[in-house]
Amino acid sequence: MENDFIVFHGDLQQLLEKVETGEMIPRLQASHAPMCKFFTAYYVISGIRHVVPLVHGPTGCPLYMSDFVRTRECCETRGVPLEPTACTTLDESHVIYGGEGKLLEAAKEAYAKYHPDLIVILSCCCSGIIGDDVESIAREAGKLVGCPVLALRSEGFGGDFRSGYEDAFKLIMDLMEPPETKRKGTINILGARWGPNPTEFTWDLDEIERLLSDIGIRVNAVIAGGCTVEQIRHAREVELNASWCYDWGQKLGDLMQERFGVPYSRTGQPYGPTATKEWLLGVARPLGMEEKALEVIEREMREVEPELAYMRQALEGRTAVIEISEFPGPIRALSLARMAEEFGAHPVVINVHPYTIKERMPSIKYILETGVNPEIILTKGLFHLGSFRSSKETEDELEEIVRGYDNVIFFGNSGRFPPCPVVNLTLMNPAFQPQYGFRGIKNIAALVRQALENENLPRSRLFRGMLYGTSAR
Amino acid sequence: MxxxxxxxxxxxxxxxxxxCTDPYLRCAFNGAAQTALGVSRSALLVHSPQGCEYLVNNAFASQECDYMETVTLCTKLCVDEIVHGGEDLLARTIREAKDLPISVLFVLSACGPEIVGDDIVAVCETVQPEVKFRLLPIECAGFRGSQYDGIDIALDTMLRKLVRGSGEKVPGSVCLIAPHANANPTWPADLAWVRQVLSRMGVPVVATLAHRTPLSEIENAASAEASIVLSHDAGQKAADYLFATYGTEQVCRGIPLPIGMTNTQRWLTALGERFDALETAEEMVSEGERMVMETCRRKWPMAxxxxxxxxxxxxxxxxxxxxxxxxxxxxxxxxxxxxxxxxxxxxxxxxxxxxxxxxxxxxxxxxxxxxxxxxxxxxxxxxxxxxxxxxxxxxxxxxxxxxxxxxxxxxxxxxxxxxxxxxxxxxxxxxxxxxxxxxxxxxxxxxxxxxx
Missing domain, CATH: 3.40.50.1980 (Nitrogenase molybdenum iron protein domain)
Known part of the structure; x- marks a missing residue:
């Protein structure tokens, strides 16, 4: 299939090569703006309980976090108490004369007001450019208050969104103390973020923890998804680190292995039976618990036998067009591609942004190493000028692509209207969560059944018009 | 505090x-974005690292913009531009947007480029001949103050740069200021109510600063005989400027906005007196109060x-x-x-x-x-x-x-x-x-x- 709107058509390996050689870097500056380093660093730090993230900057930077992460995500939906989003409120005079004095006072004040277990000073563009020495202030403040004070250089311009996550995870390592003991059968789960509660989507982590618990594996800490400073201190006492998502845990896992000698289980996301088995065995084997893990896997596989049979029957011989470019994420799209292939479908992943490939290079390479190399299509609409919102252009292109294949099933979300069954994999619908593990297989099978059995029902003109305008086809 | x-x-x-504060208010950059996004057939280009785009998204939602009509762009500044300056990148990004079907492109600068001295005004002047739409730079770094300061900064820039002071006044007309500096999450309804009231009193609205406001309205703002500030948090400076520069008298100054029976009565009466529509104002008060009481009687709220x-x-x-x-x-x-x-x-x-x-x-x-x-x-x-x-x-x-x-x-x-x-x-x-x-x-x- 070749159309003038297609800018890349090949496989993941070929796309990776083009990104590595700089051939696929977006031409338009004002296209696709993900979060800045400050935001992502904040996400990680706020995942520690009783922490004061002290933003050394004006009030704009912390407020997105305050409204969206703290109040909406944590307090409203995850049962987390209201935690501070503290700020030094830098103004013009601080930009001219410096804000270090104010920062030191603010750190002392933060301790007096909130009695935290940890204060993390986050610099942003202002304090970074004027050269405030946040590390020295943190050291000084640490001597004056009753909890550790760390500093993180997280200026928005100082790196891409990934560097914020990684630098924050690295910083957390400074809290990890030499182990007093080795805790048998205990692991850390790495790579979580977003508020003092387990990771982005609690259901997926709940499923992992359920399976681990059945095997007899204990979790010391989910770093940093609701873990305590005390748990982080003892993080080196575990036998193994694992990741709830290979992509996000990989950096911290590698660093802890390199610096502390804690082994890291390299496994992909547990989507579908094979990946789930691999994930569990990847953790159980190094702990010497393989036998028990196999028992649990066998029991769980028996439970999902009807769903497995249905998935094979439903997907065999189909083309699975997978589009999860922005939310819930490209790595999930590739994990889904693997699962679709496992059930006999031919996966075609569309619109995985080259920026995403560039920023997730180690994870993409790992995925390729595991033999996942799906067909990839990128379209012009992906590189459109302006913010990344629902785009009529990419919708039209998707519809055209689907028409070019036979027997297609679409994995994405119901905001798309391709002429084929739509499997609505949005993570915004708790009714079909988790997607990980064996319970995930049940849920995804239910979503596939929903898509196929209702294929001929009319789609919403209302939603389509809302998303793409009344002129949409 | x-x-x-x-x-x-x-x-x-x-x-x-x-x-050490845990503030309610966003920064000046956010307030300026909220104001600029109130202009219809416009686009917004923020000269900033990519994170500031999220403050624009918030402003976008507050102004109830439609993403099919309004484009927001970002220069996505990185270390290179902070060290070597980002003016070239800004010029390049404006050129990328040259085919947008808009009447004005607002260019907003964030903390980083302002501290390193990027001159967005000079860049806009240089690139202006190459684009068909008007370029309006607004220097509104977050450190300049709160979101209310940002609203005032943006209104000031718009008034100084866009208003054509013809001297011709539209008799009995008003200019509405800062309806968006209002924490009612659906504040456009407050604006709609004000417009409805003015319409019934026969008072034409020459310009609204700003909500779905065409550029031409802003250009004509000086032709309003009076102004009404629809916020107690921002907009007063704009009203003062209009008065000092164009003699636009401010109405309803110093009385609380019309929330509740007494406040509404006071506010409507002040309008009625100024625009020779006292009888209409009294009718509205009497009808309104009757409606509220009758509705409550029929619905019988227990609270x-x-x-x-x-x-x-x-x-x-x-x-x-x-x-x-x-x-x-x-x-x-x-x-x-x-x-x-x-x-x-x-x-x-x-x-x-x-x-x-x-x-x-x-x-x-x-x-x-x-x-x-x-x-x-x-x-x-x-x-x-x-x-x-x-x-x-x-x-x-x-x-x-x-x-x-x-x-x-x-x-x-x-x-x-x-x-x-x-x-x-x-x-x-x-x-x-x-x-x-x-x-x-x-x-x-x-x-x-x-x-x-």
Whole structure:
């Protein structure tokens, strides 16, 4: 299939090569703006309980976090108490004369007001450019208050969104103390973020923890998804680190292995039976618990036998067009591609942004190493000028692509209207969560059944018009 | 936080100038973006790292923009541009946007480029001949102040650069200022109510600064005979500028915005007097009050049994100051704490006058932050809080049974905008109280299981 709107058509390996050689870097500056380093660093730090993230900057930077992460995500939906989003409120005079004095006072004040277990000073563009020495202030403040004070250089311009996550995870390592003991059968789960509660989507982590618990594996800490400073201190006492998502845990896992000698289980996301088995065995084997893990896997596989049979029957011989470019994420799209292939479908992943490939290079390479190399299509609409919102252009292109294949099933979300069954994999619908593990297989099978059995029902003109305008086809 | 006063039972210790705050207000950059996005057939280019784009998204939502009509762009500055300057990148990005079908491209600078000295004004002047639309640079780095300062900065730039001072006035006309500096989450309904009132009084609106405002309206703003500032938090400077430069007289200055029966009556009367429409104003008052009373009689809301219950108001000044009278008169509660996000002199004076006129002496916090609010709530122990989702969570453990979310709601999503101004606004606020009251009464658990 070749159309003038297609800018890349090949496989993941070929796309990776083009990104590595700089051939696929977006031409338009004002296209696709993900979060800045400050935001992502904040996400990680706020995942520690009783922490004061002290933003050394004006009030704009912390407020997105305050409204969206703290109040909406944590307090409203995850049962987390209201935690501070503290700020030094830098103004013009601080930009001219410096804000270090104010920062030191603010750190002392933060301790007096909130009695935290940890204060993390986050610099942003202002304090970074004027050269405030946040590390020295943190050291000084640490001597004056009753909890550790760390500093993180997280200026928005100082790196891409990934560097914020990684630098924050690295910083957390400074809290990890030499182990007093080795805790048998205990692991850390790495790579979580977003508020003092387990990771982005609690259901997926709940499923992992359920399976681990059945095997007899204990979790010391989910770093940093609701873990305590005390748990982080003892993080080196575990036998193994694992990741709830290979992509996000990989950096911290590698660093802890390199610096502390804690082994890291390299496994992909547990989507579908094979990946789930691999994930569990990847953790159980190094702990010497393989036998028990196999028992649990066998029991769980028996439970999902009807769903497995249905998935094979439903997907065999189909083309699975997978589009999860922005939310819930490209790595999930590739994990889904693997699962679709496992059930006999031919996966075609569309619109995985080259920026995403560039920023997730180690994870993409790992995925390729595991033999996942799906067909990839990128379209012009992906590189459109302006913010990344629902785009009529990419919708039209998707519809055209689907028409070019036979027997297609679409994995994405119901905001798309391709002429084929739509499997609505949005993570915004708790009714079909988790997607990980064996319970995930049940849920995804239910979503596939929903898509196929209702294929001929009319789609919403209302939603389509809302998303793409009344002129949409 | 600028002022804490001990005036009554909710009194708090005299406030110090805090170094560590948990602010309610966003930065100047956000306020400027909110203002620029109020201009129709425009686009917004932010000269900033990519994170600032998220503040633009928030402004975008607040102005109820349509992503199929309004494009927002970002230069996505990185270390290179901070070290070597980002002017070339800005020029390149403007050129990328040259085919957009717009009448004006607002170029906003954030903290980074302003500190390193990027001259967005010079870049816009250089590139202007290459593009068909107007380029309007607004220097509004976040460190220049709060979102209200940002609104004032953007309005000032728009007025100075876009208004054509022809000297011709449209008789009996007005210019509406800063309707968007209002914490009612669906504030466009307040603006719509004001427009409806003016239309009935026969008062033409020459320009609205700014909400879905065409560039031509802004250009003609000087032809308004009078201005009305629709916020107690921002916009006064724009009104002062219009008066000083074009003789545009400000109407309804120094009286609370029209929330509640008395405030609405006062405000409508002031308008009626100025525009020779007193009879119409009186009709509107009489019809409106009758409608509110009859509606209440027919719907029979139960949440009226809160007689002299101690209450707290935590909001912006635009909603918060008029709420003082609404809560005291219409709802018959007793304010024990008034905590406002902003702290300008005119806010302080207006609140003082209201409290004095009502004979109230609640604790007052101006320029409050989340920490101070929680502390003051703990001291004042109100039974009802009029505030936001933040206060719902901040009041946990304080034994406050009702938190009426009227500003900055995180979850209560309204598809139809609801005004707080005017008579419909009274019912909308009453409904918020009623719903909160109902939820507080709803059984949280069942005493036994049914058999079926």
């Amino acid at each position: 600028e002022q804490v006063r001990d005036k009554g039972p909710a009194g708090t210790a005299a406030g110090s100038l805090d170094q 009226r049994f809160l007689y002299r219950v101690p209450a707290a108001i935590v909001a912006d000044a635009t909603v918060g100051i008029p709420l003082v009278r609404f809560v005291t008169e219409e709802m018959e509660m007793t304010p024990r704490l008034v905590a406002l996000y902003s702290s300008q002199r005119q806010v302080r004076e207006l609140l003082d006058r209201e409290l004095e006129s009502l004979g109230l002496s609640p604790g007052v916090v101006l320029g409050t932050d989340v920490y101070r609010t929680r502390k003051c709530l703990a001291d004042a122990r109100p039974r009802v809080v009029f505030g936001s989702t933040i206060e719902r969570h901040a009041s946990e453990g304080l034994g406050i049974p009702y938190v009426v979310e009227v500003v900055r709601m995180m979850r209560q999503f309204r598809l139809i905008d609801r005004e707080y101004f005017g008579y419909g606004g009274i019912l909308n606020l009453f409904e918020c109280v009623q719903n909160e009251w109902t939820m507080a009464w709803r059984s949280k658990e069942k005493r036994y299981q049914a058999k079926w």
